[in-house]
Amino acid sequence: MRNKISISPGSVISNQELCEKFRCGPQGGMRRSNKTNSLVLITDLEGSNYKDEWQDDILLYTGMGQLGDQELNKYQNKTLNNSPYNNITIYYFEKHEPNHYCYVGIMKKVKPAYFSIQSDKNGSLRKVWIFPLKLLSKTIPPSVAEKTALYEIKKEYNLYKKSKIDLYKKASKINQRSYRRHITNQYIRSPEISALIKKEADGRCDLCNNEAPFLDIEGLPFLECHHIEWLSNGGSDCLDNTVALCPNCHRKMHVINNKDDINNLKQIAIQRIKEMEENYRSDNS
Known part of the structure; x- marks a missing residue:
């Protein structure tokens, strides 16, 4: 059975609080915790090299690995790819500003992973794995939507320059x-x-x-x-x-x-x- 961690969608926590709650490491966008049987996924809206994006109501989440071709059957890519058969719970966060992690909800993989060609952090083209994910809940809490809207307004002002x-x-x-x-x-x-x-x-x-x-x-x-x-x-x-x-x-x-x-x-x-x-x-x- 899945041991769900108590956290409400729309909650904003620090990186330290995230690590303590999920008992996971402090770095990266994919954080596995054996202690809580969870996988924390984070989309860094502030400037990550990864190109996570929504298509309709499905999140296309980019796999782990910043340099060179990503490998599907290693590290947390393997963990995510094998869900839900490994009985892990996937918690999704968005980072709108430094040290502010907004919890969106629990995700599930709804389609097989596929590869795409993107640039790595050095600008070199490489193969990345894309995981189609969907929220278990049918709605996004208004508080999450408001935070996203404020972030988009802030980003537009910066882009206007x-x-x-x-x-x-x-x-x-x-x-x-x-x-x-x-x-x-x-x-x-x-x-x-x-x-x-x-x-x-x-x-x-x-x-x-x-x-x-x-x-x-x-x-x-x-x-x-x-x-x-x-x-x-x-x-x-x-x-x-x-x-x-x-x-x-x-x-x-x-x-x-x-x-x-x-x-x-x-x-x-x-x-x-x-x-x-x-x-x-x-x-x-």
């Missing part, structure tokens, strides 16, 4: 539709796309062309990113589906969603991409 071409290099490669279930689906949006689109809008709403109604606490024009085809209707988080709107027009699109406005915004998004491709291709040459 980068140049447009640097944002374009990342944002142009993103085409995702990911969510996690809390009260409703929490669709995961790219802060790179959001920051770039707002910079390209240059403080004006893409629909009414008026200036942003106010400056936010960072002194930036307050515009909101809008997905022309809503994520909840199957739209993707990508550059050609994203525009910057003032709060009034953003609400208008979610209440009325007029076909003429939709077509107008699609043309704006397409034209913007063409201009970015021309501008940043020449800047990068």
Whole structure:
């Protein structure tokens, strides 16, 4: 039988508290404990080399090993790969800031592991193992969703300081539709796309062309990113589906969603991409 450790989803603990509670080591994103028959998995949102990501409600968790090809049948990759047959309990945490580990919930492996090609910490391409995991609970606690949302806002502010071409290099490669279930689906949006689109809008709403109604606490024009085809209707988080709107027009699109406005915004998004491709291709040459 599994001996579940008492911890509530949404709880934030320090690394020391995590080690004491689970009786595991203090380092790494995969921490095995024979004493508690547990495997602690951690996604470091602050800047880990690993590319853990959500696809629909499945977490694609990257295996253990920072240099060279990862091996499936060694270390904690083997432990995770053999679950649930080894009767281990998998506890999943997200690290949003230094020494703050937010507990999300108990995971299970729902599909066979597969390999992918990613860069190691030195930038060399190598084979990594990806483990498709899913939460046992059907919902993400609101407290976890709030912490994630605050982290994404903070990250977007930091990304806004980068140049447009640097944002374009990342944002142009993103085409995702990911969510996690809390009260409703929490669709995961790219802060790179959001920051770039707002910079390209240059403080004006893409629909009414008026200036942003106010400056936010960072002194930036307050515009909101809008997905022309809503994520909840199957739209993707990508550059050609994203525009910057003032709060009034953003609400208008979610209440009325007029076909003429939709077509107008699609043309704006397409034209913007063409201009970015021309501008940043020449800047990068």
